[in-house]
Each structure stands twice: as C-alpha cells, then as structure tokens.
Amino acid sequence: MLNQRNWIITENCFDLKSQNHAETIFTIGNGYLGTRGTHEEHYPGEERTTFIHGVFDDVPIVFTELVNAPDWLDLTLRLGGEWFSLTEGEILSYQRQLDLRNGLLSRRVEWRSPQGARWLLLFERFASLTNPHLLCQRVTIKAFENTTVEARATLSGDTDNLNYKHWDWLGQGLEHNNTWLHLRTRSSGIELGAATRLTVDGGENLEHTAWDTRNAPTLVVTTELKSGDIVEIEKITAFYTSRETTDPQGAARRALETLPKRAWSGLMESHARAWQREWEACDVVIEGDDRAHLAVRFSLFQLLAAAPRQDERVSIGAKALSGYGYRGHVFWDTEIFMLPFFTYTRPEIARNLLSYRFHTLEGARKKARENGFNGAQFAWESAATGEEVTPTWVPHPTDRTKLIRIWTGDIQIHISADVCYAIWQYWQATGDDDFMAHRGAEIFLDVARFWASRAEWNGETGCYEFTDVIGPDEYHDHVDNNAYTNALARWQLSTALKVLDWLEGRYPTKAAELRRSLELDESELTRWREVAEKIYWKQDESNGLIEQFEGYFQRRQIDLQALEPRTQSIQSLLGIEGANEANILKQPDVVMLAYLLPELFDEKTLRVNYEYYNARTDHTFGSSLGPAIHAIIACRVGKPDEAYEHFMRAALADLEDVRGNAHDGIHAASAGGIWQAIVFGFGGLRFEPDGPKTYPCLPRHWRRLVFRIRYRGQPYEFDLCNPQTGVAEG
CATH class of the missing domain: 2.70.98.40 (Glycoside hydrolase, family 65, N-terminal domain)
Incomplete structure (x- = not known):
C-alpha cells in the first residue's frame, strides 16, 4: 500500500x-x-x-x-x-x-x-x-x-x-x-x-x-x-x-x-x-490532497516514534517525547485520543499502554484514599507511579509575581472512566481475554468502587450527582453534573458489572480471587446498580438538547463571530473567570460524548447537539483535542466540508503551528484524533455483527482514501473512492 x-x-x-x-x-x-x-x-x-x-x-x-x-x-x-x-x-x-x-x-x-x-x-x-x-x-x-x-x-x-x-x-x-x-x-x-x-x-x-x-x-x-x-x-x-x-x-x-x-x-x-x-500495518493514503496526506503521516510517525514496544510500565505523555510541555505527564489524551490508533493497527503497543495503568493502579488507589473515596481514582496527570502529579499552582503567564490555582488534579475526575473505556475498546477489538481477566477486570472493579463512593445522593432530585467537577471543557470549572462525566460514570458502573459477570463465567478462579482481594460483596454490587440507574441526566425532551452541565444554559451568551478576527483564546481575552462565566467552550463535552457513546443519540439528537455546541466552541484557540472529534461528528451528520475544516485545523496544529505553541512539543492527542477522524469520520468505519463496515463521507476533492486495521486478529484494508468516481471497498 x-x-x-x-x-x-x-x-x-x-x-x-x-x-x-x-x-x-x-x-x-x-x-x-x-x-x-x-x-x-x-x-x-x-x-x-x-x-x-x-x-x-x-x-x-x-x-x-x-x-x-x-x-x-x-x-x-x-x-x-x-x-x-x-x-x-x-x-x-x-x-x-x-x-x-x-x-x-x-x-x-x-x-x-x-x-x-x-x-x-x-x-x-x-x-x-x-x-x-x-x-x-x-x-x-x-x-x-x-x-x-x-x-x-x-x-x-x-x-x-x-x-x-x-x-x-x-x-x-x-x-x-x-x-x-x-x-x-x-x-x-x-x-x-x-x-x-x-x-x-x-x-x-x-x-x-x-x-x-x-x-x-x-x-x-x-x-x-x-x-x-x-x-x-x-x-x-x-x-x-x-x-x-x-x-x-x-x-x-x-x-x-x-x-x-x-x-x-x-x-x-x-x-x-x-x-x-x-507503515505496512498502519499507513493511510489520501489521493487528491497532498497537504492533508503529509500531515496525517507526520502525525502517525510521531505516535509511532513515541510508542513503547519493549516496556509496559510507561505510557505516552501529552507531548509524546518531543518537548517540555506538561513535563512528560500522562493524561486521558493517551486512552481516548492516541490509543485507538494502536488498538486497531498495533494492538501489541496498545496492550503495553494499557498495562501502564495496571502497573500504576496502586497510585490510583492512593489518590482515592487521600480524597476520602474507595477504589481507584486515576490521576489527572500521571508519571512513574500513577500518583497525582498535576501542579497545584503555576506562575501567571504575564505576571510572574502571581500564581494560578490549577484544579484539574483535584476535580477533573472523568479520566477514571476514560481509562476503562479504552480497556473495553481494546478488548472488543482484539478479543484479548487474558488481558481483561488478569489486568483489565481489576481496574474496572476498583474504578466502579470509586464512582459509587464519589456519587452524592440528592433527595430533592432523586438522583445521584457528581458536583464540583471539571469536564473535558476546561473553560468551566467547579461545575455540577457535567454531562460527559455523569454519562461515562454511568457507563463505567454498568460495564463493570458486565465484566464481573463475564469473569465469573469464564475465569471463576480469578473472579473469586478479585472478590476476596477487593473485599467485594453483593451489597456493594447492588449499590453500583442503584447508582448507575439513578445518575443525574438532563436532556430537553422536545428537541434532545443535552445541557453540558447544570446551569450551562444560563451562562453569559457571547457571539464568537463578533470577536473575529482574533489571535487569542477566549480565556486569554476574557480571563479565567470571564471565560468560566461565559457560554463559550474550550471543547464541547456533549459532542465528545456523542462520539464515545453513540447509543445515547438518535439522528435528530446528534444533529441538534452538534450544531448547538459547534457554534459555541473556541475551535482555533481552544483545545487541540476538539477539532478531530468535531470532524467525526460532522461526517455523521452529513457535513463533509465542515468536517474537513475541523480536520485540517487538527492536522496542521504542529506542522504549521496554528496555535502558536508547537515549540512545547507535538500535540500527541491531536495526532491520534487525526487518525480517528480519517477512519471513523471520513471512512465511516463501524463494527457490525458480521465484521467491520465502512460508510464513507469523503471531502469532495478527495479522490481516494485507503487505510488498514486489525480486528479480532484479522487484517482488513479499506479502499474507498469518492462517489463521483465510484466506490471500491476491500
């Protein structure tokens, strides 16, 4: 190829x-x-x-x-x-x-x-x-x-x-x-x-x-x-x-x-x-767009150059191994944005990256204990041991006499569910039962224990809630009932119960061992079910619009177009507090949720949420993680030209330094998102009972898209042509 x-x-x-x-x-x-x-x-x-x-x-x-x-x-x-x-x-x-x-x-x-x-x-x-x-x-x-x-x-x-x-x-x-x-x-x-x-x-x-x-x-x-x-x-x-x-x-x-x-x-x-x-395992070919093609290969090269092949006790940091940004710390960037590329092309590397979370499980347990919770709470920023290494304070970017309080290490809790999501995705794609039985299941069970202990009962609403959190959208902190966090917590609790059922059926000795070591009894499992069933969820029944977090719709309304042209992020223009009080997003949590848990969205709900949050996202100067996901959902709502605009914003983040910070290192999450946009967005890859299928949505000037994956141990190559010249699929 x-x-x-x-x-x-x-x-x-x-x-x-x-x-x-x-x-x-x-x-x-x-x-x-x-x-x-x-x-x-x-x-x-x-x-x-x-x-x-x-x-x-x-x-x-x-x-x-x-x-x-x-x-x-x-x-x-x-x-x-x-x-x-x-x-x-x-x-x-x-x-x-x-x-x-x-x-x-x-x-x-x-x-x-x-x-x-x-x-x-x-x-x-x-x-x-x-x-x-x-x-x-x-x-x-x-x-x-x-x-x-x-x-x-x-x-x-x-x-x-x-x-x-x-x-x-x-x-x-x-x-x-x-x-x-x-x-x-x-x-x-x-x-x-x-x-x-x-x-x-x-x-x-x-x-x-x-x-x-x-x-x-x-x-x-x-x-x-x-x-x-x-x-x-x-x-x-x-x-x-x-x-x-x-x-x-x-x-x-x-x-x-x-x-x-x-x-x-x-x-x-x-x-x-x-x-x-x-490259024979993971190359992508785009005909009709040399600029995009080179940018995609550059992104994949940087991921492959940082991918640990001999060491399962390390992971890939947010800047890979290319710069001082984030000091080499590991975020959710790895599991949600980078890992799918490896899961579907180089599963051996994906297994190593997930094993890092298993080897640092004690660090996650320590964080949960220190915060007064049970189970395992993964660090927002992780290094050698898995303990929390997010800085509590950092110098102000323009006034070095001042410090800024960093809250992500304290209250950005969705990462624990993100790790489990990546494990589940890997397991579904590879059928690696050994990994799930001897490593993944323990992580699932201990993370479920964390979510159940972190949930707060609200008698007035009759719901379990997660208050004082930060979702993926970091322009807004100290919010209650973030839609992404709540939905992933519900998914994780429910899926942990499924994993335990599977383990007891296939690996009863291991299941019994985990029940003993974790002191897991039926009353605790009953609580997991109850919490999962009653987690707070707010969605407008008339149009399907999901509120990003409780009170988001009441935030100050800002017209992004009225601020153009600009060379700064909304947070830089309005300040940290000003951005927190406004309705502009660093990245849209609900759109991200629609990608990870598509079963929550029918066609109408997907479209209304995409269009609503797309108009309120700081695409150019917000998070580098968002554009690739926007591209995927834009394809799913039938907007390939809009998807391409988002995609190129991600693809050129480093090569053309569109955000002005590439000197700090590669945007590794964006690099992984680019591959996902190619495969799951423009390629429209879906996994159906009879195997992988594609539903392409190619930009009008792309003549051909070719990519390869591995699924359940079998190689697949997809050769997609623009409908104007005919469709070929292999």
Missing part, C-alpha cells in the same frame, strides 16, 4: 527565530527515547533535549518530570581552521528533511566560510528502531580545496531541563575512539550509562585524540583533505538505564563493542526495514 508521495517533511531555510518550532517538527524517536531536532552544532535559544521513557525525577512545583538525557548530538566541526556555524559565513544552499518512511533526519548545507572556503556537508541521524538503545549520526563532508577537517564529538552530561539540573556525575572514561559516561538522577536514583564511538573514513594523516573533561568527555579526530576529497564521520551512541539493567554503564559500552568498524549502513538497513513493517 505504500506509495512514494507525501513522505518528506522539508525545511528550506535556516531561521533562528523559528528553531524551537522546527526542533519539535524534526523530533525523531524509537519508542525508547525521543530527541528534538536541534542541530549538531550549537545555537542560542536551542532546546537540546532527549527524553527516555520512564526516566522521571523530582522538580519543584510540577512534582516530577522526564529528565533531559545526556546530549548525544554534539558534533562540532572545524573546517580549514574555521568553526562551522550557519550564523557565520554564507549559506549557499540549505535543506533539512525528515523522511517519515524510515525516520531519517538529514540536512544538506553548502557553506562558504568567513574566509571564503567552500564546503558541502550532509548531516544524517536516526534513532534505531531495531535496537532502541542505539543512536546513529553520520556527517559527509566534501572539500573544494586542500584543507583540514577537525571533528569534536562530545558526550555531554551537563544537560538541564530548562535550567533545572537532574543528573549527578558518577564516572566516565576514554578508550581510543570510544568514551563513556555514568550518571544518576538526583531524587529518583535512576542510573544512566552512555557510550559513544567516533570513526572517520577518508582523508590523510588521520589523528585521534581525546579530552577527559569532567561530565563532557570528548573525542577529537583530525584529517587532511585534498580538493574534491570526501570524508565520512560516524558517531554511534548507546544509552541504557537502571530501569532495564543493573549495569547500564557496562551495557552501553558492550553495545558498541559488538558493532562492526563501520556500522552505519547495516544499522540503517535494519532500521529502515523495521519502519517499513510499521
């Missing part, structure tokens, strides 16, 4: 003003780590960052964060006695490309030095998908006169997280063309071993030296070139941590010892094959 079009992300000019955005876009990764797209040489304002899954350490205010690993990219060049820098001399030509087919990042530069010497340089790098501990660089240099080249390859442990340092130095060493470094995080005590090897091919009178600088051991190679000569410099780095081995330093050094003298070609070949297998 792989075609040759729309695979390359290209940058044709060097611009320091946009370098942080470009660093995000040119992030590479292999599911073990991710590295932002900084250059080999250094520039002011850069954010040279590599994040390794699971390597968290304490930090003030935000509790914990992914730690910036040692800098493996550092490779400075002295060409003919002059330092290579794009801020000096003259750039004769420049092009940087990320090849999404194989994760190869390359940069071709023709440069004239300040003294007039001309050079042609090709920089290449990749993070091996075959051996995720290996990081590979190559620089090919062509001289146009007799001259010298000096390359300095540093393995720098003197890295920081935006000026906060996490590493303690333990040791280092040098051996001919190899160097190694041994570090440990200051609070979490995670050890890291890093080793680098530098080899050079070409030139004459080759000389190797090394500098044993503390925390920055450096390998230096010099060679002489004649006019027209080419030299290749190869730098291979290995990373291991104590999360994988008791001897990370030794493991890193041994990983390099096993490589041949010239390793690039062999490593690249196996790496490219591994990426080809990934």
Whole structure:
C-alpha cells in the first residue's frame, strides 16, 4: 500500500527565530527515547533535549518530570581552521528533511566560510528502531580545496531541563575512539550509562585524540583533505538505564563493542526495514490532497516514534517525547485520543499502554484514599507511579509575581472512566481475554468502587450527582453534573458489572480471587446498580438538547463571530473567570460524548447537539483535542466540508503551528484524533455483527482514501473512492 508521495517533511531555510518550532517538527524517536531536532552544532535559544521513557525525577512545583538525557548530538566541526556555524559565513544552499518512511533526519548545507572556503556537508541521524538503545549520526563532508577537517564529538552530561539540573556525575572514561559516561538522577536514583564511538573514513594523516573533561568527555579526530576529497564521520551512541539493567554503564559500552568498524549502513538497513513493517500495518493514503496526506503521516510517525514496544510500565505523555510541555505527564489524551490508533493497527503497543495503568493502579488507589473515596481514582496527570502529579499552582503567564490555582488534579475526575473505556475498546477489538481477566477486570472493579463512593445522593432530585467537577471543557470549572462525566460514570458502573459477570463465567478462579482481594460483596454490587440507574441526566425532551452541565444554559451568551478576527483564546481575552462565566467552550463535552457513546443519540439528537455546541466552541484557540472529534461528528451528520475544516485545523496544529505553541512539543492527542477522524469520520468505519463496515463521507476533492486495521486478529484494508468516481471497498 505504500506509495512514494507525501513522505518528506522539508525545511528550506535556516531561521533562528523559528528553531524551537522546527526542533519539535524534526523530533525523531524509537519508542525508547525521543530527541528534538536541534542541530549538531550549537545555537542560542536551542532546546537540546532527549527524553527516555520512564526516566522521571523530582522538580519543584510540577512534582516530577522526564529528565533531559545526556546530549548525544554534539558534533562540532572545524573546517580549514574555521568553526562551522550557519550564523557565520554564507549559506549557499540549505535543506533539512525528515523522511517519515524510515525516520531519517538529514540536512544538506553548502557553506562558504568567513574566509571564503567552500564546503558541502550532509548531516544524517536516526534513532534505531531495531535496537532502541542505539543512536546513529553520520556527517559527509566534501572539500573544494586542500584543507583540514577537525571533528569534536562530545558526550555531554551537563544537560538541564530548562535550567533545572537532574543528573549527578558518577564516572566516565576514554578508550581510543570510544568514551563513556555514568550518571544518576538526583531524587529518583535512576542510573544512566552512555557510550559513544567516533570513526572517520577518508582523508590523510588521520589523528585521534581525546579530552577527559569532567561530565563532557570528548573525542577529537583530525584529517587532511585534498580538493574534491570526501570524508565520512560516524558517531554511534548507546544509552541504557537502571530501569532495564543493573549495569547500564557496562551495557552501553558492550553495545558498541559488538558493532562492526563501520556500522552505519547495516544499522540503517535494519532500521529502515523495521519502519517499513510499521507503515505496512498502519499507513493511510489520501489521493487528491497532498497537504492533508503529509500531515496525517507526520502525525502517525510521531505516535509511532513515541510508542513503547519493549516496556509496559510507561505510557505516552501529552507531548509524546518531543518537548517540555506538561513535563512528560500522562493524561486521558493517551486512552481516548492516541490509543485507538494502536488498538486497531498495533494492538501489541496498545496492550503495553494499557498495562501502564495496571502497573500504576496502586497510585490510583492512593489518590482515592487521600480524597476520602474507595477504589481507584486515576490521576489527572500521571508519571512513574500513577500518583497525582498535576501542579497545584503555576506562575501567571504575564505576571510572574502571581500564581494560578490549577484544579484539574483535584476535580477533573472523568479520566477514571476514560481509562476503562479504552480497556473495553481494546478488548472488543482484539478479543484479548487474558488481558481483561488478569489486568483489565481489576481496574474496572476498583474504578466502579470509586464512582459509587464519589456519587452524592440528592433527595430533592432523586438522583445521584457528581458536583464540583471539571469536564473535558476546561473553560468551566467547579461545575455540577457535567454531562460527559455523569454519562461515562454511568457507563463505567454498568460495564463493570458486565465484566464481573463475564469473569465469573469464564475465569471463576480469578473472579473469586478479585472478590476476596477487593473485599467485594453483593451489597456493594447492588449499590453500583442503584447508582448507575439513578445518575443525574438532563436532556430537553422536545428537541434532545443535552445541557453540558447544570446551569450551562444560563451562562453569559457571547457571539464568537463578533470577536473575529482574533489571535487569542477566549480565556486569554476574557480571563479565567470571564471565560468560566461565559457560554463559550474550550471543547464541547456533549459532542465528545456523542462520539464515545453513540447509543445515547438518535439522528435528530446528534444533529441538534452538534450544531448547538459547534457554534459555541473556541475551535482555533481552544483545545487541540476538539477539532478531530468535531470532524467525526460532522461526517455523521452529513457535513463533509465542515468536517474537513475541523480536520485540517487538527492536522496542521504542529506542522504549521496554528496555535502558536508547537515549540512545547507535538500535540500527541491531536495526532491520534487525526487518525480517528480519517477512519471513523471520513471512512465511516463501524463494527457490525458480521465484521467491520465502512460508510464513507469523503471531502469532495478527495479522490481516494485507503487505510488498514486489525480486528479480532484479522487484517482488513479499506479502499474507498469518492462517489463521483465510484466506490471500491476491500
């Protein structure tokens, strides 16, 4: 299915003003780590960052964060006695490309030095998908006169997280063309071993030296070139941590010892094959819209680059492994927005991501206890242990003398149901009974226990209520009876009872074990049923309109169109309290609910709620999570052109920085939502008793849409043509 079009992300000019955005876009990764797209040489304002899954350490205010690993990219060049820098001399030509087919990042530069010497340089790098501990660089240099080249390859442990340092130095060493470094995080005590090897091919009178600088051991190679000569410099780095081995330093050094003298070609070949297998499982083809096609593939690449294949104790944060936004913390973004892509294309990865929630179940139980509830309450922001790591206060964006109270970690409780929804979706799609029996069921039962203890009886309404919460729409906090939260709580309680019935029928020993360990009796199950049946729900019987939360219809009415054009979010324009008092939404909870629980909406109800909330949503500057879901529901109400507008708003969020914050990292949830919009929106995929079926709703200029899924262990490919040219389905 792989075609040759729309695979390359290209940058044709060097611009320091946009370098942080470009660093995000040119992030590479292999599911073990991710590295932002900084250059080999250094520039002011850069954010040279590599994040390794699971390597968290304490930090003030935000509790914990992914730690910036040692800098493996550092490779400075002295060409003919002059330092290579794009801020000096003259750039004769420049092009940087990320090849999404194989994760190869390359940069071709023709440069004239300040003294007039001309050079042609090709920089290449990749993070091996075959051996995720290996990081590979190559620089090919062509001289146009007799001259010298000096390359300095540093393995720098003197890295920081935006000026906060996490590493303690333990040791280092040098051996001919190899160097190694041994570090440990200051609070979490995670050890890291890093080793680098530098080899050079070409030139004459080759000389190797090394500098044993503390925390920055450096390998230096010099060679002489004649006019027209080419030299290749190869730098291979290995990373291991104590999360994988008791001897990370030794493991890193041994990983390099096993490589041949010239390793690039062999490593690249196996790496490219591994990426080809990934794309064969999940590529999407769009004919008739190159811009959208490239944006979709870019989004899928970033998800695949962050997807843990060997580790089931980590998950994907809101910014994947591409930036400092949210400090690497895991949100509902993973389960609701990213996970379906993996569930239906790479279920092995989906299982790992869901297993992370199982392994952090004790953290969720701790949060429930601390809040006075039973069962498991998943953290709004989660890291290594599953304990709550949402910051309580953050600095004001414009007045650094003030702090803003963050309430999401206290009262945004819907995530516990979201985790269960993702488990259920995975189980239905894969038939993985083993996972549900030995991991998923325990999560379901403990989360149901939380919802039953969190529910509040209101004698006046005769309902169980959930008051003082935040729904997905974060413009409104401290609200009562949020429609999304209440509906998902009701679904979770009811489904937990079904899971227990299934478990007792298929795995009676496991069911009995869970009943004992959780001290689950019939009286508690009876309460779950009662709460589920009587959860507050408000819907206008005359037109089917669902109130997003109690009192929403009485909020201040604002005409969004009257505020256009604008370059800020409604919350920025009105302030936090002003937005809370208005009827404008960061993202529409009811539309999100219609996507997840379509059985609650008939055709009329779906349309009236979509149109009502669509007109009141801050699409451009609100949540990046909303547009893709809007696109899906717009397709379901027969509005493909409107769906396409929403879809492109999501698809270009990072590539074109439509929200102005892509420098913080990839919008990973939006990336996952884009795939869902393609498959469940424009493709109209439905799962029926006789298997998956499509009901396409393609934009008028799309000639063809092709995608693949796996369902119940079977591969399916759907090849959909625009009705104007006929429909093909496979």
